[in-house]
Amino acid sequence: MTDHDATPDLTGPDLSESYALSINGRDREVADAWLGESLLYVLRERLGLPGSKNACEQGECGSCSVMMDGLLVNSCCVLAADAVDADVRTVEGLAPDGTLTDVQQAFLDAGAVQCGFCIPGLIVSVHDLLDRAPQPDELEVREAISGNLCRCTGYGRILQAVQDVAAARTAADAQEDRP
C-alpha cells in the first residue's frame, strides 16, 4: 500500500486468501484476505488486536513493534502471510488480562505516558531489551529504543521507567540469590 505507485490497477485487490496465524499462543484464522496485507493490518483490522499502532506503516517509527519467533520486528513491514509459521507476540499478549507487566507498571509510575500512541511499541521494545540485556546503561537504553519514535515525552520519563525496571529486577534477583 505505497503512495507512489504509478500505473493504475483497475481490478482491485484479490480478496481470496485464507491462512492461519499463531498470535499470543492462539491459532487465528484469516479468511478472504489480500496477500498484500501487512501483519500490522491483519492484527488490527482482521483479528481485533489494535494494540500495535500504525504511526508510519513504513518501518520508521516502531509503533507497530511485535515479537516474531523471539525477534523484535516492525509488523508494518512484515506481510501477514509470511508470518504463517511464526510465533507472534503482541502487546496484548504480554500480561494476562487485568494485570500489568513490570515494564507496563513502571511506565505508569514514571509518568512515561502522554498521548500513548508510541507506548505499546515501546513496551514491546523495552521487554525485548531487558530480556537481552538485564542491566543496560543509559546509552544502551537510548540506542535500543531509538527505533521507537515518541513525539510527546522527550523520552525522559521513558528512560526513567526502563532504569526503574532494570533496578527492580536486579534487586529481586539479588534477593533470590541470597542463601
Next chain:
Amino acid sequence: MTTTTCGPSSTAATGSAPAVTGSAPAVTGSAPVAPPGTRERTQRRVRDGLGTSADRPDGTPKVTGAFAFSSDLHDQRMLWGRTLRSPHAHARIVSIDTSAAAAMPGVVAVLLAEDVPGKATFGLEHTDQPVLARDVVRYEGEAVAIVAAEHPETALRAIRAIEVTYEPLPLLTDPAEAATTDPIHPDGNVFRTLPLRHGDVDATGDVVVEGTYEVGMQDQAFLGPESALALPSDDGGVELFISTQWLHVDRDQVAACLALPADQVHLTLGGVGGAFGAREDVSLQVHVCLLALATGRPVKMLYSRAESFLGHVHRHPARMRYRHHARRDGTLVKVEAEILLDGGAYASSSTAVLANAVCFAAGPYRVEAARIDGQVVRTNNPPCGAMRGFGVVQVCFAHEAQMDRLAAALDMDPVELRLHNALKPGDAIITGQRLTGTAPVREVIEAAMAHPLPPDPREDEPAIALPGGAGLTARREDVRRGTGIAVSIKNLMYSEGFDDYSTARVRLETSPDGEPFATVHSACAEVGQGFVTLAQQITRTALGIERVVLHAADTGVGSAGSTSASRQTWMSGGAVQLACDTVHHGLLERARGVLGVPDEPLVLEPGRVVDPATGAEVAIAQLLRAGPLEATEEHHHAPTSTLDADGQGDAHVSFAFAAHRATVDVDPDLGLVRVLQIATGQDVGRALNPRAVIGQIEGGIAQGVGLAVMEEILVEDGLVRNPSFTDYLIPTALDMPSVAATLIEQPEPGAPFGAKGVGEPPTISSTPAVVAAIRDATGKALTRVPVRAQDIAFGEAGAIPPTAGSTSAG
C-alpha cells in the same frame, strides 16, 4: 446554566492561594493545592487531589494497548475512505474523469466538489479553503476527490484510477513576492498586515546591532495519523468519532459543509495520538462525513504518514530583519523588526499567529520603544497554521540571537544583559499592556543557570556519544563544547478580544454500592497533555470524594474551546472547578438542612460535611439520598481588547515565561551536533500535577531541540520533498538531551488554582538556546533554523558574546 468570569477582577472574591516565591525543585517540593474557596475549609485532603502526581485515568489502557485511538475504531460494515490529492502546487483543473474508478469492483462512492451539499469552503477564521478543489488547486496535496471502498487497497487503487487533467499555473512560492503578485485566490494574497508602534519610535541607542533571521517549516509530526470513523445516523445526520483539538469548531464546519443543522452532527473524541496544533484545522472531517452520508454506511479514514505531512498545516516559515538599540549599560532603547510569515495556500490561523509574532517580537524584556512591521501572506506553499508556540517560536529565535549580538557588541555577559532588561510585574510589553500578574523572568533565568553543567567529556566515552552518533564519524579531539541561553514570553489563552470560554458539567451521585462518585462531562480534547487527570484531581479536591468518572468528550455538552494556547488547565480546569463549586454549594445546603444549622459555616471534608462549631457531621453519601446534584458552568477568562492601528492594546489574558540553557558538543568541520543537556527554569504558576508538568517540559524541549538541529519540511517549487519519518527527522532517544528543570511557582492572580499553562514555553526558548550554544562552540553566525551541517562547516562567522554565565550570573 450560569456564566462566571474568573479573571483578575474576581480574584478578591474567590481568594487566591498564598504566594510561593523562589523555586521548587522539579517534581518534589510542591504542596497540594486547594481550589480557591475550599482551601480554608478542607482540612483533611482527599487522595490524588490537586498538587499530587495523580495517575492518568487512561494510563493503564494506554500501556496494555486497550486504549482506543481514532485509528483503532472499527465497524463490521465500514468502508474505507481515501483522498485524491493534487500533485501540483498551482494548477487549473481542466477535467476530472472518475468513470474508471467508479466502475472498479469494491468501490462504493467517488465524490467531487459538486457533491458537497453545503458550504464549499471551510476554515478556522476565514473560510477560504475548498472542501474539494473545483477549478484550481493552490498547493501540493490539496484534496480533489474522495472515494469509499470495501478495502483500503481498493480505495487506494481507485484514487489512482481517477484521471485529472491539470494545466499548471505560475507558481507563487516566495512570500516576499506575494503582496505584489497577481492574487492566487479571490481573497487576495495578504492575510494580514500588522504594524506596531510603541514609545518614541525615532529613539536611537549608543549601540545598534542588526540581523536577518530565518525559520524553516516545522511539522507537528504527532504519532497518531489523522483518522476518523463516521456513521450515518437515523435522523439523516452523522455521528463522527474524531481525533481533534476542538470538537465544536469541527462540528460547526462539518455541519455547514454538509448543509445539516448543528444538532444533527454529533462528534465524539476518538483517542488522540498527539496534536501540537496540527489538529486544530479540519483535515478529513468533512470528507469522511460526506462519504458516510453518500454511501449510507460507516466510513473509516486513515491518513498514511506521507498524506499526513500533506494533510495538515505546519509551523509558518519566517523571515525576520531585526535592529536592536541599547545604551552602553545594556538598557534596551528600541527594537525594530520586519517579520514576514509564509502562510501557504489557505488562511488557517495565520492572522492570529502573526499577532503573536508581532506582540512578542521583543521578547521578555522591557523596551522603551518598538517599531515592528508584520505581514503574513498567501503562497502556493503548504498551508501553515497552529503549532506549539504559535508565532512566538519564530520571533524568539530572532530576538534571542539579537540579544547575544548585543551582548557581544557591549562585551557584556549575555545572562547579565538579559537580567538587566528582564520584565518585572508592573512593566509593560511593547503593546503597552502592563503585566498585572506574575512575571518571574529573573527567577527563570537564575534557575536555568543554577543547574550544574553536564560533566566534561571523557576520553573513554563510546563513539555513539559523539556528535553524529551512530555514524561514528566525529573524533573526540575535534569536538568543541558550547553553552547558550535563551528566554521567552508566551501568552496564555486566545487574544485580541476572543472569548474562548469553556463549559463543564459535574454530577455527584451515589453508586449502587452506596459510594458517592462524580461524573465530569467536558468537551475538552485530551490529546496527551493530561487534562483527564487534572479534571479528576480538581473534582476530588473540590468535592472531597475519590471516585471521579469522566464522560466521553463530545458535543453533547457546551464547547470547551481548543486544546491549544496552553489554555485548557486554566479554561477547562476553571470550568470544572466552577461546576464543582456549584455542586459543593448544593451539598452544604443539604447538610445545613440535615444538621438543622441554617446559618452555620460548614466544612467539606473527604467523604463528609462537618459543622466545626459542634463537631456534628453528615456523610456525603447520605446527603445524596435526596438525589444527584448536577451543575453545568461556563468559564470565561477576563476580557481582552483588540490591537489598535499602532498594535497597542491589552490584547492578552496572561503570560508565562521560561529560560533555557543548552550545552552542546559540536564537530565544527563535519557540522555535527550533539545536544547534551537543557537546563530550564519555567514559570508554571502552580504545579497541579508535578509529574505531568515535567512531562510537558521534557516533551516541549524535544520539539524545540528538533527545530534547532534537524526538523524541516523541505519545499521546492511548492513541492514537499520529505514527507516521511525517513526524511523528516524528529529527535529519537539518542538525539534527546538530558533535561534539568526547575519549576518556578508563583500563583497567578485570576488563574484557577494559580496555575499557568505549561505546554508551549518549553518549545519556544529551547531552540534559540541550542543555536546559541552551537555559536558558542563554533563562532559561526547561524541565523537560520534548523541549523544544517553546511551552516556549521561553511557558514559565515558571527559576533560571539562572552560564554553565557561566564561572569557572575548563576
